[in-house]
Amino acid sequence: GETGTGKEVVARLLHLASPRRNRKFIKVNCAALPLTLLESELFGYEKGAFTGAERFKPGKFEIASDGVIFLDEVGDMPLVLQAKLLQVLQSGEFSRLGGTKDVKVNAWVIAATNHNLDKDMREGRFREDLFYRLNIIRIEIPPLRERKEDIALLTDYFIQKHRRVLRIKERFKLDGDLSKLFHEYHWPGNVRELSSTVLRLLVGDDPDTIRLEFLRNMEADGFPVDKNTISVPREIVEPSSEEESRAPESLRSLKDLKAQATRHIEARVIRHALEATGWNKRKASRLLKISYKALFYKMKDLGIENRQQ
Incomplete structure:
Protein backbone atom coordinates (compact mmCIF):
# COMPACT_ATOMS: atom_id res chain seq x y z
CA GLY A 1 0.00 0.00 0.00
CA GLU A 2 0.92 3.66 -0.41
CA THR A 3 2.68 5.65 2.31
CA GLY A 4 0.35 6.54 5.16
CA THR A 5 -2.41 4.02 4.41
CA GLY A 6 -2.05 2.27 7.78
CA LYS A 7 0.05 -0.80 6.99
CA GLU A 8 1.50 -0.96 10.51
CA VAL A 9 -2.00 -0.71 12.02
CA VAL A 10 -3.10 -3.70 9.92
CA ALA A 11 0.05 -5.63 10.93
CA ARG A 12 -0.70 -5.04 14.61
CA LEU A 13 -4.32 -6.11 14.12
CA LEU A 14 -3.13 -9.33 12.49
CA HIS A 15 -0.89 -9.96 15.50
CA LEU A 16 -3.75 -9.31 17.94
CA ALA A 17 -6.04 -11.68 15.99
CA SER A 18 -3.45 -14.47 15.86
CA PRO A 19 -2.64 -17.29 18.32
CA ARG A 20 0.54 -15.32 19.09
CA ARG A 21 -1.34 -12.28 20.42
CA ASN A 22 0.31 -12.70 23.84
CA ARG A 23 3.78 -12.95 22.33
CA LYS A 24 6.05 -10.10 21.25
CA PHE A 25 5.40 -7.89 18.22
CA ILE A 26 8.74 -6.51 17.00
CA LYS A 27 8.89 -3.79 14.34
CA VAL A 28 11.95 -3.07 12.18
CA ASN A 29 11.99 -0.19 9.68
CA CYS A 30 14.18 -1.46 6.84
CA ALA A 31 14.45 2.03 5.29
CA ALA A 32 15.61 3.84 8.42
CA LEU A 33 19.02 2.22 8.91
CA PRO A 34 22.16 1.86 6.73
CA LEU A 35 23.25 -1.62 5.64
CA THR A 36 25.66 -2.42 8.50
CA LEU A 37 23.32 -1.21 11.23
CA LEU A 38 20.30 -2.95 9.70
CA GLU A 39 22.13 -6.28 9.59
CA SER A 40 23.16 -6.06 13.25
CA GLU A 41 19.67 -4.89 14.19
CA LEU A 42 18.02 -7.86 12.48
CA PHE A 43 20.49 -10.61 13.28
CA GLY A 44 22.47 -9.38 16.29
CA TYR A 45 26.21 -9.66 16.86
CA GLU A 46 28.78 -11.41 18.99
CA LYS A 47 31.19 -9.67 21.33
CA GLY A 48 34.14 -8.33 19.33
CA ALA A 49 32.37 -8.64 15.97
CA PHE A 50 33.37 -5.06 15.16
CA THR A 51 34.84 -1.99 16.86
CA GLY A 52 32.56 -1.03 19.71
CA ALA A 53 30.89 -4.45 20.01
CA GLU A 54 31.82 -4.88 23.65
CA ARG A 55 29.10 -7.41 24.44
CA PHE A 56 26.80 -9.87 22.74
CA LYS A 57 23.53 -8.41 21.43
CA PRO A 58 20.58 -10.47 20.15
CA GLY A 59 18.92 -9.37 16.92
CA LYS A 60 15.26 -8.60 16.36
CA PHE A 61 14.63 -12.04 14.87
CA GLU A 62 15.82 -13.68 18.08
CA ILE A 63 13.77 -11.31 20.23
CA ALA A 64 10.68 -12.00 18.10
CA SER A 65 11.06 -15.80 18.26
CA ASP A 66 7.69 -17.41 19.06
CA GLY A 67 6.13 -14.03 18.29
CA VAL A 68 5.77 -11.76 15.24
CA ILE A 69 8.34 -9.60 13.47
CA PHE A 70 7.10 -6.76 11.26
CA LEU A 71 9.51 -5.76 8.48
CA ASP A 72 8.33 -2.31 7.46
CA GLU A 73 9.48 -0.93 4.08
CA VAL A 74 11.02 -4.28 3.12
CA GLY A 75 11.28 -3.01 -0.47
CA ASP A 76 14.10 -0.70 0.68
CA MET A 77 16.21 -3.55 2.06
CA PRO A 78 19.65 -3.80 0.34
CA LEU A 79 20.09 -6.81 -1.95
CA VAL A 80 22.86 -8.34 0.15
CA LEU A 81 20.56 -8.46 3.18
CA GLN A 82 17.68 -9.78 1.08
CA ALA A 83 19.76 -12.95 0.58
CA LYS A 84 20.22 -13.40 4.33
CA LEU A 85 16.52 -12.75 4.97
CA LEU A 86 15.66 -15.41 2.38
CA GLN A 87 17.84 -17.88 4.26
CA VAL A 88 15.99 -17.17 7.52
CA LEU A 89 12.60 -17.60 5.84
CA GLN A 90 13.65 -20.88 4.24
CA SER A 91 15.44 -22.54 7.16
CA GLY A 92 14.54 -20.54 10.25
CA GLU A 93 18.28 -20.21 10.94
CA PHE A 94 20.96 -17.53 10.65
CA SER A 95 24.29 -16.58 12.15
CA ARG A 96 24.95 -13.41 14.11
CA LEU A 97 27.56 -10.92 12.94
CA GLY A 98 30.92 -12.30 14.01
CA GLY A 99 29.33 -15.62 14.97
CA THR A 100 30.15 -19.16 13.85
CA LYS A 101 27.07 -21.00 15.07
CA ASP A 102 23.61 -20.94 13.55
CA VAL A 103 20.76 -19.52 15.63
CA LYS A 104 17.34 -21.14 15.21
CA VAL A 105 14.22 -18.94 15.47
CA ASN A 106 10.49 -19.41 15.08
CA ALA A 107 9.05 -16.00 14.23
CA TRP A 108 6.06 -15.19 12.06
CA VAL A 109 6.96 -12.55 9.49
CA ILE A 110 4.76 -9.70 8.28
CA ALA A 111 6.34 -7.48 5.63
CA ALA A 112 5.09 -4.18 4.22
CA THR A 113 6.17 -1.92 1.39
CA ASN A 114 5.03 1.08 -0.63
CA HIS A 115 7.10 -0.13 -3.62
CA ASN A 116 5.84 -1.77 -6.77
CA LEU A 117 7.78 -4.99 -6.19
CA ASP A 118 6.92 -6.40 -9.63
CA LYS A 119 8.69 -3.41 -11.16
CA ASP A 120 11.57 -3.64 -8.67
CA MET A 121 12.09 -7.33 -9.57
CA ARG A 122 12.19 -6.52 -13.29
CA GLU A 123 14.77 -3.81 -12.62
CA GLY A 124 16.88 -6.06 -10.37
CA ARG A 125 16.28 -4.16 -7.11
CA PHE A 126 14.33 -6.92 -5.35
CA ARG A 127 15.03 -10.66 -5.36
CA GLU A 128 12.37 -12.71 -7.11
CA ASP A 129 12.91 -15.72 -4.83
CA LEU A 130 12.45 -13.55 -1.74
CA PHE A 131 9.26 -12.08 -3.18
CA TYR A 132 7.71 -15.50 -3.62
CA ARG A 133 8.76 -16.49 -0.10
CA LEU A 134 7.06 -13.41 1.36
CA ASN A 135 4.04 -13.35 -0.95
CA ILE A 136 2.02 -16.09 0.79
CA ILE A 137 -0.90 -14.05 2.10
CA ARG A 138 -1.10 -10.73 0.30
CA ILE A 139 -3.13 -7.80 1.65
CA GLU A 140 -3.53 -4.71 -0.52
CA ILE A 141 -4.48 -1.63 1.53
CA PRO A 142 -6.26 0.84 -0.77
CA PRO A 143 -5.44 4.55 -0.55
CA LEU A 144 -7.86 6.77 1.34
CA ARG A 145 -9.16 8.33 -1.89
CA GLU A 146 -10.54 4.90 -2.85
CA ARG A 147 -12.37 4.36 0.46
CA ARG A 252 6.13 38.40 2.73
CA SER A 253 8.88 35.81 2.72
CA LEU A 254 8.14 32.15 3.45
CA LYS A 255 10.49 32.44 6.44
CA ASP A 256 8.38 35.25 7.92
CA LEU A 257 5.13 33.38 7.26
CA LYS A 258 6.52 30.23 8.86
CA ALA A 259 7.66 32.16 11.93
CA GLN A 260 4.23 33.78 12.29
CA ALA A 261 2.43 30.43 11.92
CA THR A 262 4.76 28.81 14.45
CA ARG A 263 4.08 31.55 17.01
CA HIS A 264 0.34 31.21 16.47
CA ILE A 265 0.36 27.42 16.95
CA GLU A 266 2.72 27.59 19.94
CA ALA A 267 0.46 30.13 21.64
CA ARG A 268 -2.62 27.93 21.13
CA VAL A 269 -0.89 24.78 22.39
CA ILE A 270 0.53 26.57 25.46
CA ARG A 271 -2.89 28.01 26.30
CA HIS A 272 -4.47 24.56 25.99
CA ALA A 273 -1.81 23.11 28.31
CA LEU A 274 -2.34 25.91 30.84
CA GLU A 275 -6.11 25.46 30.75
CA ALA A 276 -5.75 21.70 31.17
CA THR A 277 -3.59 22.18 34.28
CA GLY A 278 -5.57 25.01 35.85
CA TRP A 279 -2.81 27.45 34.85
CA ASN A 280 -0.25 25.58 36.93
CA LYS A 281 2.89 26.47 35.01
CA ARG A 282 5.03 23.65 36.41
CA LYS A 283 2.43 21.03 35.45
CA ALA A 284 1.97 22.69 32.04
CA SER A 285 5.72 22.62 31.38
CA ARG A 286 5.80 18.89 32.17
CA LEU A 287 2.81 18.31 29.87
CA LEU A 288 4.55 20.23 27.07
CA LYS A 289 7.86 18.45 27.83
CA ILE A 290 9.80 21.71 28.15
CA SER A 291 11.49 23.28 31.16
CA TYR A 292 9.63 25.66 33.46
CA LYS A 293 12.07 28.40 32.46
CA ALA A 294 11.42 27.78 28.73
CA LEU A 295 7.64 27.93 29.30
CA PHE A 296 7.97 31.17 31.28
CA TYR A 297 10.07 32.70 28.48
CA LYS A 298 7.65 31.58 25.74
CA MET A 299 4.64 32.93 27.66
CA LYS A 300 6.34 36.30 28.00
CA ASP A 301 7.41 36.30 24.34
CA LEU A 302 3.90 35.35 23.12
CA GLY A 303 2.14 37.76 25.46
CA ILE A 304 0.41 35.07 27.53
CA GLU A 305 0.35 36.66 30.99
CA ASN A 306 -2.86 35.54 32.65
CA ARG A 307 -6.12 33.69 32.11
CA GLN A 308 -7.88 36.59 30.45
CA GLN A 309 -5.28 37.41 27.79
Whole structure:
Protein backbone atom coordinates (compact mmCIF):
# COMPACT_ATOMS: atom_id res chain seq x y z
CA GLY A 1 0.00 0.00 0.00
CA GLU A 2 0.92 3.66 -0.41
CA THR A 3 2.68 5.65 2.31
CA GLY A 4 0.35 6.54 5.16
CA THR A 5 -2.41 4.02 4.41
CA GLY A 6 -2.05 2.27 7.78
CA LYS A 7 0.05 -0.80 6.99
CA GLU A 8 1.50 -0.96 10.51
CA VAL A 9 -2.00 -0.71 12.02
CA VAL A 10 -3.10 -3.70 9.92
CA ALA A 11 0.05 -5.63 10.93
CA ARG A 12 -0.70 -5.04 14.61
CA LEU A 13 -4.32 -6.11 14.12
CA LEU A 14 -3.13 -9.33 12.49
CA HIS A 15 -0.89 -9.96 15.50
CA LEU A 16 -3.75 -9.31 17.94
CA ALA A 17 -6.04 -11.68 15.99
CA SER A 18 -3.45 -14.47 15.86
CA PRO A 19 -2.64 -17.29 18.32
CA ARG A 20 0.54 -15.32 19.09
CA ARG A 21 -1.34 -12.28 20.42
CA ASN A 22 0.31 -12.70 23.84
CA ARG A 23 3.78 -12.95 22.33
CA LYS A 24 6.05 -10.10 21.25
CA PHE A 25 5.40 -7.89 18.22
CA ILE A 26 8.74 -6.51 17.00
CA LYS A 27 8.89 -3.79 14.34
CA VAL A 28 11.95 -3.07 12.18
CA ASN A 29 11.99 -0.19 9.68
CA CYS A 30 14.18 -1.46 6.84
CA ALA A 31 14.45 2.03 5.29
CA ALA A 32 15.61 3.84 8.42
CA LEU A 33 19.02 2.22 8.91
CA PRO A 34 22.16 1.86 6.73
CA LEU A 35 23.25 -1.62 5.64
CA THR A 36 25.66 -2.42 8.50
CA LEU A 37 23.32 -1.21 11.23
CA LEU A 38 20.30 -2.95 9.70
CA GLU A 39 22.13 -6.28 9.59
CA SER A 40 23.16 -6.06 13.25
CA GLU A 41 19.67 -4.89 14.19
CA LEU A 42 18.02 -7.86 12.48
CA PHE A 43 20.49 -10.61 13.28
CA GLY A 44 22.47 -9.38 16.29
CA TYR A 45 26.21 -9.66 16.86
CA GLU A 46 28.78 -11.41 18.99
CA LYS A 47 31.19 -9.67 21.33
CA GLY A 48 34.14 -8.33 19.33
CA ALA A 49 32.37 -8.64 15.97
CA PHE A 50 33.37 -5.06 15.16
CA THR A 51 34.84 -1.99 16.86
CA GLY A 52 32.56 -1.03 19.71
CA ALA A 53 30.89 -4.45 20.01
CA GLU A 54 31.82 -4.88 23.65
CA ARG A 55 29.10 -7.41 24.44
CA PHE A 56 26.80 -9.87 22.74
CA LYS A 57 23.53 -8.41 21.43
CA PRO A 58 20.58 -10.47 20.15
CA GLY A 59 18.92 -9.37 16.92
CA LYS A 60 15.26 -8.60 16.36
CA PHE A 61 14.63 -12.04 14.87
CA GLU A 62 15.82 -13.68 18.08
CA ILE A 63 13.77 -11.31 20.23
CA ALA A 64 10.68 -12.00 18.10
CA SER A 65 11.06 -15.80 18.26
CA ASP A 66 7.69 -17.41 19.06
CA GLY A 67 6.13 -14.03 18.29
CA VAL A 68 5.77 -11.76 15.24
CA ILE A 69 8.34 -9.60 13.47
CA PHE A 70 7.10 -6.76 11.26
CA LEU A 71 9.51 -5.76 8.48
CA ASP A 72 8.33 -2.31 7.46
CA GLU A 73 9.48 -0.93 4.08
CA VAL A 74 11.02 -4.28 3.12
CA GLY A 75 11.28 -3.01 -0.47
CA ASP A 76 14.10 -0.70 0.68
CA MET A 77 16.21 -3.55 2.06
CA PRO A 78 19.65 -3.80 0.34
CA LEU A 79 20.09 -6.81 -1.95
CA VAL A 80 22.86 -8.34 0.15
CA LEU A 81 20.56 -8.46 3.18
CA GLN A 82 17.68 -9.78 1.08
CA ALA A 83 19.76 -12.95 0.58
CA LYS A 84 20.22 -13.40 4.33
CA LEU A 85 16.52 -12.75 4.97
CA LEU A 86 15.66 -15.41 2.38
CA GLN A 87 17.84 -17.88 4.26
CA VAL A 88 15.99 -17.17 7.52
CA LEU A 89 12.60 -17.60 5.84
CA GLN A 90 13.65 -20.88 4.24
CA SER A 91 15.44 -22.54 7.16
CA GLY A 92 14.54 -20.54 10.25
CA GLU A 93 18.28 -20.21 10.94
CA PHE A 94 20.96 -17.53 10.65
CA SER A 95 24.29 -16.58 12.15
CA ARG A 96 24.95 -13.41 14.11
CA LEU A 97 27.56 -10.92 12.94
CA GLY A 98 30.92 -12.30 14.01
CA GLY A 99 29.33 -15.62 14.97
CA THR A 100 30.15 -19.16 13.85
CA LYS A 101 27.07 -21.00 15.07
CA ASP A 102 23.61 -20.94 13.55
CA VAL A 103 20.76 -19.52 15.63
CA LYS A 104 17.34 -21.14 15.21
CA VAL A 105 14.22 -18.94 15.47
CA ASN A 106 10.49 -19.41 15.08
CA ALA A 107 9.05 -16.00 14.23
CA TRP A 108 6.06 -15.19 12.06
CA VAL A 109 6.96 -12.55 9.49
CA ILE A 110 4.76 -9.70 8.28
CA ALA A 111 6.34 -7.48 5.63
CA ALA A 112 5.09 -4.18 4.22
CA THR A 113 6.17 -1.92 1.39
CA ASN A 114 5.03 1.08 -0.63
CA HIS A 115 7.10 -0.13 -3.62
CA ASN A 116 5.84 -1.77 -6.77
CA LEU A 117 7.78 -4.99 -6.19
CA ASP A 118 6.92 -6.40 -9.63
CA LYS A 119 8.69 -3.41 -11.16
CA ASP A 120 11.57 -3.64 -8.67
CA MET A 121 12.09 -7.33 -9.57
CA ARG A 122 12.19 -6.52 -13.29
CA GLU A 123 14.77 -3.81 -12.62
CA GLY A 124 16.88 -6.06 -10.37
CA ARG A 125 16.28 -4.16 -7.11
CA PHE A 126 14.33 -6.92 -5.35
CA ARG A 127 15.03 -10.66 -5.36
CA GLU A 128 12.37 -12.71 -7.11
CA ASP A 129 12.91 -15.72 -4.83
CA LEU A 130 12.45 -13.55 -1.74
CA PHE A 131 9.26 -12.08 -3.18
CA TYR A 132 7.71 -15.50 -3.62
CA ARG A 133 8.76 -16.49 -0.10
CA LEU A 134 7.06 -13.41 1.36
CA ASN A 135 4.04 -13.35 -0.95
CA ILE A 136 2.02 -16.09 0.79
CA ILE A 137 -0.90 -14.05 2.10
CA ARG A 138 -1.10 -10.73 0.30
CA ILE A 139 -3.13 -7.80 1.65
CA GLU A 140 -3.53 -4.71 -0.52
CA ILE A 141 -4.48 -1.63 1.53
CA PRO A 142 -6.26 0.84 -0.77
CA PRO A 143 -5.44 4.55 -0.55
CA LEU A 144 -7.86 6.77 1.34
CA ARG A 145 -9.16 8.33 -1.89
CA GLU A 146 -10.54 4.90 -2.85
CA ARG A 147 -12.37 4.36 0.46
CA LYS A 148 -14.03 7.70 1.03
CA GLU A 149 -16.66 6.08 3.25
CA ASP A 150 -13.91 5.80 5.91
CA ILE A 151 -13.05 9.53 5.93
CA ALA A 152 -15.82 10.67 8.29
CA LEU A 153 -15.17 7.77 10.69
CA LEU A 154 -11.42 8.36 10.72
CA THR A 155 -11.87 12.12 11.13
CA ASP A 156 -14.04 11.60 14.21
CA TYR A 157 -11.58 9.04 15.57
CA PHE A 158 -8.61 11.42 15.20
CA ILE A 159 -10.55 14.33 16.72
CA GLN A 160 -11.25 12.25 19.84
CA LYS A 161 -7.71 10.84 19.94
CA HIS A 162 -5.94 14.21 19.67
CA ARG A 163 -8.37 15.88 22.11
CA ARG A 164 -7.55 13.18 24.63
CA VAL A 165 -3.77 13.49 24.14
CA LEU A 166 -3.81 17.31 24.27
CA ARG A 167 -6.45 17.30 27.04
CA ILE A 168 -8.70 19.64 25.09
CA LYS A 169 -12.08 19.85 26.83
CA GLU A 170 -13.86 21.95 24.21
CA ARG A 171 -15.91 20.04 21.66
CA PHE A 172 -14.70 20.29 18.07
CA LYS A 173 -16.53 19.73 14.81
CA LEU A 174 -15.72 20.50 11.18
CA ASP A 175 -17.94 23.08 9.56
CA GLY A 176 -20.14 21.83 6.72
CA ASP A 177 -18.06 23.17 3.84
CA LEU A 178 -14.76 21.88 5.23
CA SER A 179 -16.38 18.51 5.98
CA LYS A 180 -17.45 18.27 2.32
CA LEU A 181 -13.94 19.21 1.23
CA PHE A 182 -12.48 16.49 3.48
CA HIS A 183 -14.68 14.01 1.59
CA GLU A 184 -13.72 15.34 -1.86
CA TYR A 185 -10.00 15.75 -1.18
CA HIS A 186 -7.70 13.06 -2.64
CA TRP A 187 -5.46 12.72 0.46
CA PRO A 188 -2.06 12.05 -1.17
CA GLY A 189 -0.63 11.39 2.32
CA ASN A 190 -3.54 9.07 3.13
CA VAL A 191 -4.56 8.39 6.75
CA ARG A 192 -1.36 9.95 8.10
CA GLU A 193 -2.16 13.23 6.35
CA LEU A 194 -5.74 13.13 7.68
CA SER A 195 -4.46 12.68 11.25
CA SER A 196 -1.99 15.55 10.81
CA THR A 197 -4.66 17.85 9.37
CA VAL A 198 -7.06 17.18 12.25
CA LEU A 199 -4.24 17.91 14.72
CA ARG A 200 -3.44 21.18 12.95
CA LEU A 201 -7.06 22.28 13.27
CA LEU A 202 -7.20 21.32 16.94
CA VAL A 203 -4.10 23.35 17.84
CA GLY A 204 -5.46 26.43 16.12
CA ASP A 205 -4.53 26.38 12.44
CA ASP A 206 -6.85 28.51 10.35
CA PRO A 207 -9.48 26.35 8.55
CA ASP A 208 -9.31 28.74 5.59
CA THR A 209 -5.57 28.08 5.28
CA ILE A 210 -6.19 24.34 5.13
CA ARG A 211 -9.07 24.83 2.68
CA LEU A 212 -6.73 26.86 0.47
CA GLU A 213 -4.03 24.16 0.61
CA PHE A 214 -6.50 21.41 -0.26
CA LEU A 215 -7.99 23.24 -3.22
CA ARG A 216 -4.60 24.14 -4.64
CA ASN A 217 -3.33 20.58 -4.16
CA MET A 218 -6.38 19.21 -5.97
CA GLU A 219 -5.85 21.60 -8.86
CA ALA A 220 -2.11 20.81 -9.04
CA ASP A 221 -2.64 17.04 -8.90
CA GLY A 222 -5.39 17.06 -11.52
CA PHE A 223 -8.35 16.31 -9.26
CA PRO A 224 -11.36 18.41 -10.31
CA VAL A 225 -13.05 20.52 -7.64
CA ASP A 226 -16.83 20.13 -7.62
CA LYS A 227 -17.89 23.76 -7.42
CA ASN A 228 -21.54 22.75 -7.06
CA THR A 229 -20.72 20.97 -3.79
CA ILE A 230 -17.93 23.14 -2.39
CA SER A 231 -17.84 26.92 -2.39
CA VAL A 232 -14.56 27.86 -4.07
CA PRO A 233 -13.57 31.52 -3.78
CA ARG A 234 -12.05 32.70 -7.03
CA GLU A 235 -8.93 33.98 -5.27
CA ILE A 236 -8.20 30.48 -3.95
CA VAL A 237 -7.94 28.80 -7.33
CA GLU A 238 -6.52 31.72 -9.28
CA PRO A 239 -4.94 34.98 -8.08
CA SER A 240 -6.87 38.21 -8.47
CA SER A 241 -5.66 40.87 -10.91
CA GLU A 242 -4.74 43.01 -7.91
CA GLU A 243 -2.54 40.21 -6.52
CA GLU A 244 -0.91 39.66 -9.91
CA SER A 245 -0.06 43.36 -10.28
CA ARG A 246 1.28 43.72 -6.72
CA ALA A 247 5.02 44.42 -6.56
CA PRO A 248 7.08 41.33 -5.61
CA GLU A 249 8.83 43.24 -2.83
CA SER A 250 5.49 43.68 -1.04
CA LEU A 251 5.13 39.92 -0.62
CA ARG A 252 6.13 38.40 2.73
CA SER A 253 8.88 35.81 2.72
CA LEU A 254 8.14 32.15 3.45
CA LYS A 255 10.49 32.44 6.44
CA ASP A 256 8.38 35.25 7.92
CA LEU A 257 5.13 33.38 7.26
CA LYS A 258 6.52 30.23 8.86
CA ALA A 259 7.66 32.16 11.93
CA GLN A 260 4.23 33.78 12.29
CA ALA A 261 2.43 30.43 11.92
CA THR A 262 4.76 28.81 14.45
CA ARG A 263 4.08 31.55 17.01
CA HIS A 264 0.34 31.21 16.47
CA ILE A 265 0.36 27.42 16.95
CA GLU A 266 2.72 27.59 19.94
CA ALA A 267 0.46 30.13 21.64
CA ARG A 268 -2.62 27.93 21.13
CA VAL A 269 -0.89 24.78 22.39
CA ILE A 270 0.53 26.57 25.46
CA ARG A 271 -2.89 28.01 26.30
CA HIS A 272 -4.47 24.56 25.99
CA ALA A 273 -1.81 23.11 28.31
CA LEU A 274 -2.34 25.91 30.84
CA GLU A 275 -6.11 25.46 30.75
CA ALA A 276 -5.75 21.70 31.17
CA THR A 277 -3.59 22.18 34.28
CA GLY A 278 -5.57 25.01 35.85
CA TRP A 279 -2.81 27.45 34.85
CA ASN A 280 -0.25 25.58 36.93
CA LYS A 281 2.89 26.47 35.01
CA ARG A 282 5.03 23.65 36.41
CA LYS A 283 2.43 21.03 35.45
CA ALA A 284 1.97 22.69 32.04
CA SER A 285 5.72 22.62 31.38
CA ARG A 286 5.80 18.89 32.17
CA LEU A 287 2.81 18.31 29.87
CA LEU A 288 4.55 20.23 27.07
CA LYS A 289 7.86 18.45 27.83
CA ILE A 290 9.80 21.71 28.15
CA SER A 291 11.49 23.28 31.16
CA TYR A 292 9.63 25.66 33.46
CA LYS A 293 12.07 28.40 32.46
CA ALA A 294 11.42 27.78 28.73
CA LEU A 295 7.64 27.93 29.30
CA PHE A 296 7.97 31.17 31.28
CA TYR A 297 10.07 32.70 28.48
CA LYS A 298 7.65 31.58 25.74
CA MET A 299 4.64 32.93 27.66
CA LYS A 300 6.34 36.30 28.00
CA ASP A 301 7.41 36.30 24.34
CA LEU A 302 3.90 35.35 23.12
CA GLY A 303 2.14 37.76 25.46
CA ILE A 304 0.41 35.07 27.53
CA GLU A 305 0.35 36.66 30.99
CA ASN A 306 -2.86 35.54 32.65
CA ARG A 307 -6.12 33.69 32.11
CA GLN A 308 -7.88 36.59 30.45
CA GLN A 309 -5.28 37.41 27.79
